[in-house]
Amino acid sequence: MIMLTVNGRKRSFDGAPFKRLIDALREDFKLTGTKEGCGEGECGACTVLLDDEPVNSCLIAICQVEGRAVETVESLGAPEKLSRLQAGFLACGGAQCGICTPGMLMTAHAHLKSGGKADDRSVRAAISGNLCRCTGYQDIVKSVIAAAKGRRK
Amino acid sequence: MSVGKNEPRRDGPAKLTGRALYLDDLDIPGCWHGATVRSSVPHGRIKSIGFEPGFPWDECVVVTAQDIPGKNVVALIEPDQPLLADGIVRHREEAVVLVAHADRATAYEAAKRVKIEYEPLPPVFDMERSDKTFKSFLIQRGDLDAGFAAADVVVEGEYRTPSQEQAYIENNAVAAYEENGVLIVTGSLQCPYYVLKALKHIFNRDESGIRVVQTVTGGGFGGKEEYPSMIAGHAALLALKAGRPVKIVYDRHEDMAATTKRHPSIVRHRTGLTKDGRLVAQDIEVVMDGGAYATLSAVVLSRGTLHAAGAYECPNVRVRSKVVMTHTPPNGAFRGFGAPQTLFAVELHWEKIAAALGIDSLTLRRRNIFKLGSTTATGQRLLESVGASECLEKTVKRSKYASKRREYDRWNKNKANPSWRGIGLAVCHHGAGFTGSGEVYLASRAGVALTRNGELIVLAASTEIGQGTNTMFAQVAADALGAPAAWFSVETPDTHKVPDSGPTVASRTCMVVGGLVSRAARELKRAFQTEYGRVPKTAADLKKAAAALCAGAPARRFEVQYEKPPEVAWDDAAYRGDAYGVYSYAAITVDLEIDKLTYETRVRRVTTAQDIGKAINPLLAEGQIIGGSTQGLGWALLEEPIFKDGVMVNSQLTNYVIPTSLDAPPFDVILVEKPYSRGPFGAKGVGELPMDVPGPAVAAAVLHATGRLIPTLPHTPERIAEALK
Ligand code: FES
Ligand code: FES
Numbered sequence: 001m002i003m004l005t006v007n008g009r010k011r012s013f014d015g016a017p018f019k020r021l022i023d024a025l026r027e028d029f030k031l032t033g034t035k036e037g038c039g040e041g042e043c044g045a046c047t048v049l050l051d052d053e054p055v056n057s058c059l060i061a062i063c064q065v066e067g068r069a070v071e072t073v074e075s076l077g078a079p080e081k082l083s084r085l086q087a088g089f090l091a092c093g094g095a096q097c098g099i100c101t102p103g104m105l106m107t108a109h110a111h112l113k114s115g116g117k118a119d120d121r122s123v124r125a126a127i128s129g130n131l132c133r134c135t136g137y138q139d140i141v142k143s144v145i146a147a148a149k150g151r152r153k
Numbered sequence: 154m155s156v157g158k159n160e161p162r163r164d165g166p167a168k169l170t171g172r173a174l175y176l177d178d179l180d181i182p183g184c185w186h187g188a189t190v191r192s193s194v195p196h197g198r199i200k201s202i203g204f205e206p207g208f209p210w211d212e213c214v215v216v217t218a219q220d221i222p223g224k225n226v227v228a229l230i231e232p233d234q235p236l237l238a239d240g241i242v243r244h245r246e247e248a249v250v251l252v253a254h255a256d257r258a259t260a261y262e263a264a265k266r267v268k269i270e271y272e273p274l275p276p277v278f279d280m281e282r283s284d285k286t287f288k289s290f291l292i293q294r295g296d297l298d299a300g301f302a303a304a305d306v307v308v309e310g311e312y313r314t315p316s317q318e319q320a321y322i323e324n325n326a327v328a329a330y331e332e333n334g335v336l337i338v339t340g341s342l343q344c345p346y347y348v349l350k351a352l353k354h355i356f357n358r359d360e361s362g363i364r365v366v367q368t369v370t371g372g373g374f375g376g377k378e379e380y381p382s383m384i385a386g387h388a389a390l391l392a393l394k395a396g397r398p399v400k401i402v403y404d405r406h407e408d409m410a411a412t413t414k415r416h417p418s419i420v421r422h423r424t425g426l427t428k429d430g431r432l433v434a435q436d437i438e439v440v441m442d443g444g445a446y447a448t449l450s451a452v453v454l455s456r457g458t459l460h461a462a463g464a465y466e467c468p469n470v471r472v473r474s475k476v477v478m479t480h481t482p483p484n485g486a487f488r489g490f491g492a493p494q495t496l497f498a499v500e501l502h503w504e505k506i507a508a509a510l511g512i513d514s515l516t517l518r519r520r521n522i523f524k525l526g527s528t529t530a531t532g533q534r535l536l537e538s539v540g541a542s543e544c545l546e547k548t549v550k551r552s553k554y555a556s557k558r559r560e561y562d563r564w565n566k567n568k569a570n571p572s573w574r575g576i577g578l579a580v581c582h583h584g585a586g587f588t589g590s591g592e593v594y595l596a597s598r599a600g601v602a603l604t605r606n607g608e609l610i611v612l613a614a615s616t617e618i619g620q621g622t623n624t625m626f627a628q629v630a631a632d633a634l635g636a637p638a639a640w641f642s643v644e645t646p647d648t649h650k651v652p653d654s655g656p657t658v659a660s661r662t663c664m665v666v667g668g669l670v671s672r673a674a675r676e677l678k679r680a681f682q683t684e685y686g687r688v689p690k691t692a693a694d695l696k697k698a699a700a701a702l703c704a705g706a707p708a709r710r711f712e713v714q715y716e717k718p719p720e721v722a723w724d725d726a727a728y729r730g731d732a733y734g735v736y737s738y739a740a741i742t743v744d745l746e747i748d749k750l751t752y753e754t755r756v757r758r759v760t761t762a763q764d765i766g767k768a769i770n771p772l773l774a775e776g777q778i779i780g781g782s783t784q785g786l787g788w789a790l791l792e793e794p795i796f797k798d799g800v801m802v803n804s805q806l807t808n809y810v811i812p813t814s815l816d817a818p819p820f821d822v823i824l825v826e827k828p829y830s831r832g833p834f835g836a837k838g839v840g841e842l843p844m845d846v847p848g849p850a851v852a853a854a855v856l857h858a859t860g861r862l863i864p865t866l867p868h869t870p871e872r873i874a875e876a877l878k
Contacts, residue, residue, distance in 0.1 A: 032178035033171015035371070037322040038405040042806035045322055072171065079166035086169040090161050093776045097619025098168030099175065099323040099371025124814040131806065133320050133372050134619045136783030137814040139776055 004065045006031070007075040017063035022046045024062045025072060033073040033102045037131070044130030047103035048072050054110045056129075073102035076109065085109055088147030089140070096134035104130045108144045118148030155628040155638040156834045159772040163623040163643065164369070173369045176326035176340050177402050184328065185214070186257040187391045187401040188264035190250035191411060192242035195278075195480040195799030197271035199240060202250060205266035213263050214395040216251040221390065223357035227383050228350055231287070234446035234483065236355055236386045242271065244445035244482045245800035246411040248383070253391040253399045276480035278799055280417065280442040283477035287443050288451035290458045292472040292728050294530050300434030300469030304425025307434075308506045312422075312498035313865040314848070316442075316794045317415035317787075318801075319487055320811050323371020324408040327381055329388035330398035336389055339366040342381035343373045344656035345614050345646045351382035352389060360648065367646040373618040374784070375486030378658055379448055380412045409804035413485025414794060416441040416453055416476065420461070420498035425469075430510055430517045432467035435530075439474035439495055444483035450476040453484075455588045456659075457491030459732045460845075462530040463499035464541050464582040465521040470530040481799045486658060488781060489844040492583060493788070500579040500849030501864065504856055514853070515554065518545060518580055523738075533731045536720075538837065540764025540827040541738040545580050547823050548740035552760035554578060557744060561857060572746045577853025580740040581845040584733030585829075585838030586661040590723050592715055592734075598652035599669035600712030601630055601677050602644075605703035607696040609636075609677075611643040611670055612710065613654040615662045620840060621773035622662055628769055629667045629833045633674035634681075635688050640695065652712055660737070660838025663769060664829070669713050671833040676711040718831050735829045737837045739763040741782065741846035744818075745854045752870035752877075754790055754855070756816075761846065762823035766837035771824060774839050779820045781843030787812045788844075789851035793867050 002013045006029055013024055025031045025048070037045035039058045046057040049071040077083035082090060085108060095101040104127060111126035112118065123144045124137070132140060167173040202217065204210055218225050218239035225239055226232045238249045250267050254260040277283050301307060327340030336356060342348060345365040352363045365385070370377065384401050391399040403411075418441045425434035439461055443450035454476040461472045503514040510517070523541045528534050549555065554576060561574040586592050599613040611626045623643040631638035644651050654666045681688045684702055689695040703709050723730040741761040747754050761782060768774040791810045794801045803809045828835025848866055856862045861876040 026178075030180075031171070032174070035175070035323070036177070037324070038806045040405070040805065040807060043322055074171050077170060079170050079172060082166060082169060086166075089169055090165040093162075093772045095162070095165060095168050096621070096776055096780065097321070097323070097370065097372040098164065098173055099321075101168050102171050105169065120819070128813045128815045131322060131811060131813065133322055133374070133784070133811060134780045135776060136779035136781075136812075136820065137817045138779050138820050139772075141814065 002062055002066050004067065005069040007071055013062055018061045020058055021060040021062055021065060022057040025057060031072050031074050035099050035102055037099065044107065045100050045103045047106045047130060049106055049110055052110060052113065054107045073105055076105060084150050085147040088143040088150065092143040092146050093139035094143030100130060100132040104132065104140060112148055118145045154632055156632045156769050160624055160628055160638055160770055162621050162773065163627065164617060175323055175371055176328060176368045176400065179328065179368065181328055181398045181400065184398040184400055185253045185255050185395055186260040187251055187253045187388055187399045188260040189248050189387065190264045190267045190269065192238060192245055192247040192249055194242060194271045194273055195245045195276040196274040197242055198274060199238065199242065199249065200270040200272050203268040205268060208263065208266045212254060214253045214391055216390045216394055220394060221355060224354045226354055227386060228354040229347065229379055229448055230451055231447040234448060236383065244480050246482055248387065251387050251391050253395055276799055278479055278481065280440055280477050280479055283479055285478035286475045287447045287478060288454055289475035290455060290728055292458060292470065292530050294532060295469035297434055297436060297469050297471050301425045303433050305428040306426055306509050308424050308509045310422045310502045310505045311864060312420045312501060314418045314494045314497055315866055316417045316484065317487060317792050318409055318794055318809055319374040319376030321372030321374060321376055324403040324405055325377065325380060325384055325412060326400065326402040327384040327388045328398060328400035329385065329392040331393060334362065336363045337366065338385045338389055339368055340381055340385060341370045341377060342367055343377045343616050343618055343658065345648050346653045347379060347656055348382045348385045349648045351386060355386045356389065364647065364649045367616050370616060370618045374488045375490065375658065376413060378486040378656060405806060406804045409809060410801050411482060413448065413483055415487040416443065416484040416491065416494065418494035420495055422498060422502045424502065424506060426506060426510065428510065430512045430520050432465055432521050434469045435462050435467045437461045437472045439472065441476040441491065441494065442479050442484060443476040444479060444481045446483045448483045449485050452588065453486065453491040457495045459531065459584060459588060460492040460582065461495035461499060463496065464523045464580055464738065466523060466527040472530060481796060488784060489841045490659060493845050493848060496581045496845045497848040497866065500581065501852045504853050504862055515549065515578060522580065523582065531732050532729050538735050538766060538827045538829040540825045541580060541582065543825050544738045544740040544762040544764050547762040547825065548742055548760050551821060551823060552742040552744065554742050558857065565858065572748050573858035574746045575854035575858030576742055576744045577850040577857055578742050579846045579850040579853065581842065582736040582738050583660060583838060583842040583845055584736050585664045586734055587659050588732060590725055592665060593717050595655045595715065597655040597666060597669060597715045598712055599654040599666050599673060600652060600710050601670065601673040602708050602710045603677060603699050603702055604708040605699055605706065607699035609641045611641055612651045613666055613670060614646045614651050615654050615666045616646050616657045618657065620777055621770060624773065625663060625667060625769045626670050629671050630674040632834065633671040634678050660840045663836050664832045664838050665715065667833040667836060668831065669715060672713045673711045676713065734831055735837050737763065737765050737839065737842045739842045739846050741850045743847060743850040743854045745858065747858050747873060752873045754868060756786060756818035758821065759818050760821040762825050763842060764825035764827050765839040766829045766832050767826050767835035768824050769834065769836055774824060775822050777839050778822050778843045782820065782847050783812050783817050785844045785847030786851065788866060789848045790867050793869065
């Protein structure tokens, strides 16, 4: 039995210990907000936070998560009450098809939470492991900067 | 008014919170997983299909071509592509056998244990060696010989473009099941009615026995135009045989290796000009590689052919084009649809002409570019909404093109500098809507429904794949009716609920289908006025008005059908006339720098002005422009599917590189709005145009930086190093 915290709640998992974290989240915990784009650590669509650090959940086995805290996109806001970061994405065009968005949000969330700078260069560097084929990134970068500015106000 | 405002996208909140359900997120009770056994030879005769002993085959469902109840064909244009290979395979990764199992991993394991033996047949991989032509076109204007006789110079060039993978981040995924005798197919797809057409032939059923529903779709870019029909057929065969739901979700490698990509091309130009730089003759030859089956190749070639002469007036033109068969997976739709290939050639060719004449390419473009009243190669007179010059001038000015050219000339002279710098220019047009008479044949329908409770619902089969279709439709409908956009919802594309508004392709969703939605909303407005005395102003008023108009029925639909504008005339046989109702225009400058040690290119800034008639939602329009042009930069600099023995060997995101946030440059976008009288609120097409311009501008910038004209994309460090040897 593997014990972990998912979005602030204690959860237990007793399936195969080498099940990928992404599959455990999606299949066992029914948290389908985390997406799979490549399954090999290249696209970042599966990004979740593990003890506040962004990781590719397609590369991590559930047994590596014993005793640790996982945060997924579901831990941010709800449709009627978006978090500031999500609201920034909505206002600035940060999501188009939306498949990269949960991973992008988690990476950006970690960046801002850890005190990362909200300028073009820092945000681009922070999200460089998350591929987006739709936006060309500029509106994503703007979204993150707008959210960070809103926070300081 | 809602049109022209940045209404937040409708699907935003669900996508931003992880609530939006893509196909693989659906919890379909009892659903099994399907896997595909694919050919391991590019061309061959199937000798035997064997099942490795010792595997629990009794737990699996297995399907071959023999299980197909109707025709073994994925019906599209030509009936040449089988749903499952039967007897002969014509490309690597062609589907031969399907298996399904309750467990995803076991399904894939089972697929590995199906052993197919082939008798190899000789393959053709080189498009110039193919002896099978799927389609050819000829455009002629004026007298080519007389044109060349009047020319002071003749400039020749040959240009090549590679394939390109759409690389949507959500791989292909479709599920199928039967419910009350109706086959239900749902998935990540662009064209529900294409899927329906294919399934009708495969299962010998009419549209009442098949229902196709789009799920939230994680990008398409053309890549989910036709191939989902294939996967839908596969999932449905397995589901019917298993008697339970089956889903097929491709992994990245499978999606890249097996599904359609951009057509590789070779384009040759022979161009005659006067010594002051006026075009007098253009002779253009286009060859595209269609892959093993015809699929959409004829239409892709058509668009490529119709754009081959560029956005310039020339009195004497000949364009000869063909798309041929090779033993590679079929190529298909990808944003731009043949136009980026031919536009790359015609635009980069200006640099060659500039060198021959000693006149810079900006001046040459100014002398020849389409203006109001210009005539195209097909004899189409451009009578309205021609923003080519304005896009060119605005881009040149905003990017300080002329002074940057001089500045970089100086920079490049200084041998001590660690890089070469360059700025390149391109101007393109892009026809909106289907080619030629295509829209007439499609006869699209769309509408607006009013329920008796006062709900207003836009009805169209056009799919939201990230471009913002649903938001844009609501805005258009609202303004046509004279009501708030919030009153409108947009129905899910479902062939049992919405009329066939045609495929979501060809930059037609906003202009053509948006136009239908606007007309339908105006019919509703008339009904409100005549039957209720006014268009309701408040929500309570809307409820009353709805009750009055529905008169007891649950809902009333206002549907309209496409009508060809009377002034548009096209002759399919002669390939002459108004190829498209209207064109959008774009100009771009790409400002870049090449490292002298690594030959790596860094794009420093992109400036682009695009005439799209009217931006219904400027934020969404800019999103299309920046996103589309970033794909164009990827094609120009990074992306190259490598084929070996007819199969893509770099079919992973690790070795097929698309732009990251560090590769993508800052964009300066200028929206130019030259309204089109037939488009909704003046709008033209926006989806594909941004893909056309970056390729030639990158090559022109590399030429400026290094002094070498490299006629082949992509300009990878290896290719630049080779050119500089
Ligand atoms: S799915 Fe994990 S990085 Fe792509
Ligand atoms: S929004 Fe589609 S991949 Fe990023």
